[in-house]
Amino acid sequence: MLKIERHTTDILILGSGGAGLFAALHAKQQNPDLDITIAVKGLLGKSGCTRMVQGGYNVALNPGDSIERHFMDTIVGGKWLPNQDLAWKLCVTAVERIQELENELGCFFDRNPDGTLHQKAFAGQSFDRTAHKGDLTGIEIINRLMEKVWTLNVNKLEEHRAIELIPAADGSGIAGVLMIDIRTGSYRYIQAKTVLLGTGAGPSMYRYHTPSGDKSCDGLAMGLRYGLALRDMEMVQFHPTGILAGSATRMTGTILEEGLRGAGGYLLNGSGERFMQNYHPAAERATRDIVSRSMYNEMKTGNTTPEGGLFIEMAHLGPDNVRDKFPGMVKRCEDCGFDLAAGRVEVVPTAHYMMGGIEMGIDCTTSSPGLYVAGEDAGGVHGANRLGGNGVANSTVYGGVAGEEMAKAIAAGAPLRDADEVVIESGIARAEHPFSQPPGDMMALRETLWGDMWDHVGILRTQKSVQQGQHCLRQHRDSLNNVGLTDANRAFNLTWHDWLNLDSLIDISCVIASASLAREDSRGAHYREDFPDTGALETSAYTLVSGNPENIHCEMRQVEFSIVQPGESLIEGEAGAPPPTTA
Amino acid sequence: MTPLNKHQSYFAAIGHRFSGVLLSLFLPVHFLLLGTALEGEANFDRYLAFADNPLVKFAEWGLVILLSLHLFFGLRVLMLEFTSWPATKHLGKGENPMIRRWSSWVIPSVIASAFIGVIFLVQSF
Amino acid sequence: MKERHLFLLQRLSAIFLAPLVVLHLVVIMIAVRNGLSAEEILNRTQGNYFWGGFYVLFVVSVSIHAPIGIRNVLREWTAIPKTQVNQICIFLAVIFLMSGLRAVAAVI
C-alpha cells in the first residue's frame, strides 16, 4: 500500500478563486485562531477563472439603481429558474462585498469624473451596474485578495489536487479530503471539521472553452460520487466570440471581449457577409445566448472560415480607433498572430460558464454536515442564464458567507470525524488505475470527447443528439479506463493529471447530457430544437441529478417562487431591458 | 542555464561599475603622490617626471577615459532616476520610450569618452 | 545611518561631482598641453582660494561617493559579510579623506 501523509485542520478550503480566498479571509475574521488550510490545484490566487474576469462585477451601488432591480434582472435573465432566496442574497451582499474589496482590500476600481465608482453596461440588465477595472477586472480583484490571504496565517497546499471527498465512517458528515501533491506525486489526506468546495466547475469538456486549464469539474465529480445532487446542469453558457486558431493551440477558445460587438464589430460568415440581422433585430448586439445560437446555426450551413468558424471584423470602425479603444484585445490577437484592428479574426462560440452545480443552502451548506460549497461549483443562483458580472459577484459573496458559516459551525462544536478508510482506498485505487494500463492515445480521446459534447450536447440539442452523446460518453468512459500511463516519474506528471481531468470531465458530461434530456423546453442557455418553446413559467421546474455516472438519476423539481411570482415584478419598468442611458 | 541576453543598459551598468571601482583604486594613489609635494618642489617634479614615463602616461590616459565614462554613465543613471517618465503603460506600443532613450545614450557615451581620450593624447604629446 | 541616507548621500554627491569632474577634465586637458611641471601647477593653485575650495569639495564628495559605491559592489559581488563590508567602506572613506586633504594642503 502506498504511504499517505495525514494532517488535520479546522477548515479545509478547496480552490483559491474568489470563493476559496474569501472563505479563508472571512473565517479568519470571525476567529483568527482557526487553523485554516487552502489546497489548490494550481498556485494560490493564480489559478482558476476569477482572475480571468474581464467585464466586471454587478452591484447596485448607484442611487438610481436598486437591489430590487438587480434582483429582477437576475431572475428574468435566469428565466425564472433561480433559487430566489439565493439570488436575493447575492444582490444584497454584493454591495457590502464590493465595498470590502474597495475599502478593506484595496481594489482600485475605475472612477467617474466625480470620483465615484464607474459602472458600465452589460447586456441583459436594466441599469449600468458593472463595476470594473479597465477590461481586466479579475486581476485587480484576485491580486488584492491574494495579497491579503498571503499575510494571513493559513496553511497553503499549492499544487495539490483534491481527488476524493471522504465521508465519516459513521456516515455523520464529511471527514476530510484525499489529494495528490502534484509536485511530488504522493498522496495526502487532510482531515477537517469543515470542508469548502470552491473548485470552480468549468465547462472544459467542449471543443471550444474559456476556463483556465486547471478547471475540469473536479469538485462536481467528487460531489457526485460523494452523493450530492447537482441542479441546473443542462445550463452551460456559451460566449459568442472565442478565438479560433486550430486545435494545436491553447489560444483556441479564449475570449475576445463582448465590448467588440457592443462597439459595432461585425460578425461575418465564410464568404465575408454579415448574417446576424437574419436571426435577430439587435444583430451583433443581441445577448450572448442568442448570438451564440445564431452563430452556431450559421456554421451549420457550412458557410464557414478555413478553421470552421466565423469572422469578427472591426476594421470599418477605423483601425487606429480600434487600437485605441481595445488595446488589450488588439495586443492579445497580435501576440497570436492576428490583426484585430485592420484584419479579420476567426471566432467561434465557446463554452464559458456552468450555471448549474451542487445544490446549496442559503448558508452554503450541502446535504452533508460539515461540507460547504460556493462559487461556480454551487448551483441555483443564476438559473438558466448568468448575467455578465454576476459570476464574480456570486463567488465572492458566497465564498465570504461560507467562511463565516464554517467558523460559526466550528464555534458551535463541529467535530473532527473519523474517515471511512474504504473510500480513501477506493479514491487511491481510482487515481492509480491508469498506471495499471498500457499507455494509449489520450490526445485523441480528449479531442473526441470535446467534439462529441460540442456536436451532440452543445448549443443546440435534440433528444436524438443528446442520446447519441450519451452513447459516445459510455464509449469514452471505457476508452479512458483502458488508456494508461508509464509509471516513470510521478512528480509534476501533467499527463497523469490530464487523465484525471478527463475522468472528471466524462462524469460531468454524463450529468449534463442527462439533465439536457430531462428538460423538454428551451430557455436561457438550454435550447432544444425539438422543444423550442419556453414553456409555462408558473410551473417552472429545475433539474436535479444524482447517482453515479453509470446509473444517473434526474428528477424535475418545481421552483419555489419565494419572493416574486412570474408575471409580477418588484420594479417599475422592464427587468433585463437595456438601461436608458446606453446607446 | 544560458546567461541573460546582454543589452545596452547592462553594458552601461557594468562599464559604470568597473570605471567606478578602478577610479576608486587609483584615486588614493593619485592623492598620495600629489601629497608628496609637501616635501618640496623637487619631490613633486620627480613625481611629474615619473608621470612623463610613457607607461604612466598610458595609464593616465586610461583613467581620463574611465572618468569620463563614469561621468556619462552616472549622468545616465541620474536622468533615469530623477527626471520624469512618460506615461508608462504603452500596451502594444513597443519598448518604453524612456528606456529606449537612455539606451541610445550608451554608445555615444563610449564614443565621447574615446574622443576625450584622443584629445588627451593629442594634448600631451 | 540608514540605507536611505546612504543612497541619498551617494546620489547627492554624484550630482555634486558631475560639474566638478567636468571642470577637472578641462583643467587636465589644458594643463597637459605643454608637459607638466611642479612650478606651473603650484603657481596655479598655491594661495588660490578658488582652487582650494574646489579641491576640498572634490575630495569630500568623492570620500562620500566612492565608498558607498564600493559598498554596493562588495555586497553584490563578494561574499564578505555585511558588517565587514561596512568597516571596509568606512576605512576607505577615511583613506580618501586623509590622503585627499593632505594632497590639497600640499598644492595650495
Add this chain to the structure above:
Amino acid sequence: MPTNNSNSEQTAKQEMLEVRVWRGQGQGQLKPYQVPLRKNQTVLDVITEIQRLQAPDLSYRFSCRVGVCGSCAMTVNGKPRWTCRTHVSKVADEGVLTIEPLRNLPKIKDLVCDLAPFIDTWQKAGAVFKPTGTRYDAPAKVDPDSACRRAADASLQCINCAVCYSACDVVNWNKDYVGPAALNRAWTLLNDVRHDERAATLDKVFEDGGCGSCHSHGNCTRHCPIELSPSASIAGLKRTLFTGLPGK
C-alpha cells in the same frame, strides 16, 4: 458540421522546429526535440505538444493561457517571457527554441520553478494595503485625473509573473534585494490615497534590500509582458527622498 482540421497544415513537407528543453530535478540539461512548425503556435503550445506526444513526463506550469495569471513564464532563447502569449515566429531563432525555467528562482522540475521567494518579496517591501475604510462605507471618492490616481493606475494590474524578477541582474547578485515587482506594488500603494500607512510603507521600501538596491538597469521594464514600468515606479520611490510622499 464544422471541424477543426485545417488542411493548411497538411503541406507535403512539414517544416520542423528544433526545440531544446531543460529537463531535470535540481540538476538537469537541455534535451532536443522536434516539433512541427504551425501557423498559430505559441511557445506554450510547443511545450504542450512535446508533453502530449513525445515526453509525457515533461513538467511545466500554466493556467489561464491568455496572459492574466502569470503562471507560464519561462526563459525562451535566453529571455524571460510569458509563454502562452509568445508566438513562436517572434522568438524562434532560425527555427531553434531553447526553453529553460526562469532564472533567480529555485527549480522544482523541468520548466517549473518555486515562486514562493518571489511572492515573499511583497511583504519584505511593505507592499501590503492598510485600509482606511470598511465594508460599510461607500467607496472613497478619487478624482480619476489626479496625479496620484494616474500614477497608481499606470503601475496597477501586474500579473505576478516574475518575468521582471528573473530579468533583473541585481536580484541575482543581491540576495536581499526584493526586486522590481514588489517595489512596483509599493509605489501604487504610495499613490493610493486610501492607503493608511503611506509613511510606514515608505520607510519599509527604503530598508536594506529595498529600492536603494536597484541600479536602474531597466531590464525589468524591458521584459514586463504587460508593459508596466517597474523602473519608473522605483524611480518614483527614489525621488521621494527629494519630494516627500506623492501629493494627494
